[in-house]
Amino acid sequence: MFTLTSRHIAATVVCTLATGALLSAPVATAQTTDDPSADKITLLNITDYHGRISASRPSTVAFADTIETLRAEAGADSSLLLSAGDNVGGSLFASAFREDQPTIDVLNALGLASSAVGNHEFDRGVEDFQGRIEPAADWDYLAANVTVDGVPMKEYSLHEAGGLTVGVIGVVTEETPTLVSPSGMVGVEFSDPVDAVNRVAARLTDGDDANGEADILVAEYHEGGPAAGSIEVARAESEVFDDIVTRTAGSVDAIFTGHSHHVFAWEGERPAAAGTGLTGSVDRAVDVVPGGSLGSLTGSLGGPVAEYPATRPVLQAGSYGGHIGRVTLDVDSETREVIGFTQENVAVPSSADGADLSNPVVADVKQIVDATLAEAEVVGGQPVGTVTGDITTAYSGDSRDDRLSESALGNLVGQFLKDAVADRGGADIGFMNSGGLRAELFNDPADQDGNITLAEANEVLPFANTLVTLSLTGEQVRNVLEQQWQPAGSSRPFLALGTSDNITWTFDPTRPAGDRITSVTIDGAPLDPAADYRVAAASFLAAGGDNFTEFAEGTDVRDTGLVDSEAWPAYLAEHLSEGIAPDFARSAVAASNLPGTVQAGQEYSFTLSDLDLTSLGAPTTESATVELGGASLGTFDAVAGIDDVTFGPAAHVTPLDGRVDITVTIPAGTPAGESALTITTDTGTVITVPVTVGAAALTPAG
Known part of the structure; x- marks a missing residue:
């Protein structure tokens, strides 16, 4: 005999019925409960940390102190620290120059329990992830929707917290093959992340201890929603996000997202058949079919009925360690069902002033950070360039990295790509993808010897892409510009390219897809659709990354032998004495x-x-x-x-x-x-x- 809880029946209903609900929908209750007998589980979440080993903006020590403070408030035995992925990659120099080992050391010290695999974990290919990153991490890396040479990656992890078993399921964006270099992903297959979460959720709630069981289920999606004022608007703007919110199995109690670098804490409705409030025991499995019944049960289903929310938390904690997501679940001590929750994103201070260094974890993190920053200052502190004013990515409000918009920094890097290959066959146009710009070039007038250091230069372009040239026809160049409008279902609807200063174009956003570019000129002359143009781009973009597939159709592809992390500081050094002025002309x-x-x-x-x-x-x-x-x-x-x-x-x-x-x-x-x-x-x-x-x-x- 085994116990059939309401969660087990709900999972069977969700996975079997195509429409309708055989059993009653969950009772709608308030978001929180004041039941003093309820057990509490606190889930702390980070996402898109990207190797932010830093003394400020925010401080890594303050990041650790905030986590420890929240953990103490919850009770160490009743909390878990989780991540939605991209812990490494696109990192600051202090982490990048040591291949992100300092970041892994910090997260190990903080006791990260498990993390979804992010697309940036694959920046150097799957072999690097499995051979370098994963073995160094004390936490479980999860990717339930990924197979490598037909072998599934780890799909879930189980953790004990507050006397309950918490099952964490991790998945990564299905767009990953377009976001990393294809050459490093041979044999890697990605499937629908929601389908993968639901498949594993059904397994963890089917009553079979042999394949794992969990009282609480958490989904970590390295996929996220657009910037929006409400969950309804975000769902309307993104089919992918709508899928996560509406189609994730009702047995999942909390949904954490990432990838899009936004901060939100919303309530999402569980599917109608998410809960039944039924508890009890039977001595055989129950098959549920549309229009059928539960059959005859030799056990009892007359146990207490648990009321739990018809909604669940859907949270994203921004990026770069600027926020810690906190979800506290109230759990009925008898039925082990969630009966309420609270959620918020807690801001991390910019500096470590006031951090509790008597806490051994915070002290350990400070030791790692101090040693890393000291070494990085020696290696990366040499000046390599000067800017006469801030040259930055596009901003949306106070937030940097608005990849939907053209930027002064993107265009400067586009020009760098064109100029850098001048003695390696040359190029007519330089293109830069906005997602590759990971930091800004800030002007510090007080620094007379050059206000851009090697570390700061590296942080702008940290991926060590090679510089590639290739030939595109004029028509293909136009197609590249059209592909800034991303395919339906992409996490971002548009990705603005940075370009060299000799190409300009006009567009009409109301025209149909594929016909929005209305004119293009290069060096002041109209684009010739039949002519060949030599194009320079980083290897990621040249291989068709970020859905710019037209690049992959180019001909006469040549690897120049230059690496952007070396060529870019050299380019800045050419302007060390006079400085580079920000150019605010639009392309x-x-x-x-x-x-x-x-x-x-x-x-x-x-x-x-x-x-x-x-x-x-x-x-x-x-x-x-x-x-x-x-x-x-x-x-x-x-x-x-x-x-x-x-x-x-x-x-x-x-x-x-x-x-x-x-x-x-x-x-x-x-x-x-x-x-x-x-x-x-x-x-x-x-x-x-x-x-x-x-x-x-x-x-x-x-």
Whole structure:
């Protein structure tokens, strides 16, 4: 005989019924319970830590102190520290220069219990993960939706907390093959993460002790939602996130997410058949079929009915150790069902001031950090470059790394890629993926010997990609620009490319997919669809990473032998004395009603939008001057603020900042043929719009 709890029956119903619920849906209760007899389990969660060994922004010691404080509040025996993945990779120099061993040491010291595998754990390939990272970690790395040469990776781990068994299931984004170098992932297969969680959840709640059982189930998804004000909006914007929230088995009590670097703590509804409130025992298994019954039971199902929430926590703790997610589950001491929960994201202080160094764990972390930073300062403290102003990624509010938007730093790195290969066959265009920019170039006026150190340079491009050149036709270049709009279901709907300063383009976000790019110019000349262009990119992007699959169709692919982590500091060093000034010119602007064929003497009106970058220090466009063939056609005042007029509200994936409405008359006597309108803003953006000037109409004789 075995005990059939409400969780076991619920799992059977969820996995067997296609529609409807044979048993009653869970009773909706308040999010929290005041039941003093309830057991409490506290789940502390981090995600996307990315080797943040640092004295500030935030402090690694403060990170450890916050975790220990929360653990003490919960009771060490009633809490678990978990992670949603990307613990390493894309790391600060202090961790990266020692292949992330300092980060692994810190997380070992903190007693990380288990973690989902993140895509960045595969940055150097599956062999590196299994041969270097996984053996060094004292915690369990979980990837229930991954097989290597047909062999499943570890799917779940079981932990005792507060007298209960907590089952943790880990999965990684199905997009991983597009996010890492394909050459290191031969033989690795990824499946649907929600299906994998549900399969393992069913196993851990089927009443068979031989294949593992758990009282509490936790899903760690290295996949996340978009920035949004509510769970409803986030679900509407992301099919992947909607799938996680709505389709994860009701037997899962808490959902932690990651990957998208956002901070949220929401309630998500459990599937209708998630709980039954039934407890009792039977002496045989029960098969549940649609439209059927439970059959005759020789045991009893008349035990106490547990009321537990119809909702569950869905939480993401941002990135870089800036927040610790905390979910406290109230668990009925008899039925072992969750009857309430609280959740929050706890901010980590920027500095270690006030950290409790009498705590042996915090003291241990401080020793690791101090030794690592001291060594990193010697190795990485030498100045390699100077910037005369902050050069940063795009910002969304106070948050860096807005990958949906063009940035000053992305364009600088795009230019670096083009320039760096000049003596290795050369390139016409440089492209940089926004996700590869992991830190900023900040101006420190007090540092007279160069305000960018080797460590700071390395932190911008920490992945040690090789620099690759390849040939794309003009049509393929256009396709690359179109692929900034990501495939349906991607964790981010758009990924803005950084580019060298000689390519500009216009787009119309209201046009259908594949037809949004409305003009492209290179070195001021229209893109020739049939011509070949030499392109420079990091090996990750050149292999088709981030869903830019058009790169993988390129020809004459050459590895230049340069590594970005070496070539990039050398590039900055070329400007050590005079410094690099931030360039806030845009490569891309949204355009409406662009003229194609024009006639001398005729008037034409069009609008350019999204004129302003959101990188730190970027100015607001105030005016734009229009020329045709060197002749000025006028200067026009720009309109500051979000443009939701030209294309309608929410036409693009990000707000369109700033616009200029232009009306010009093509001068009489303008020669017929190919020409271009050149629009130059006072912030340095230069957009060239190819036009064809029609032949003048003949004047009738007589």
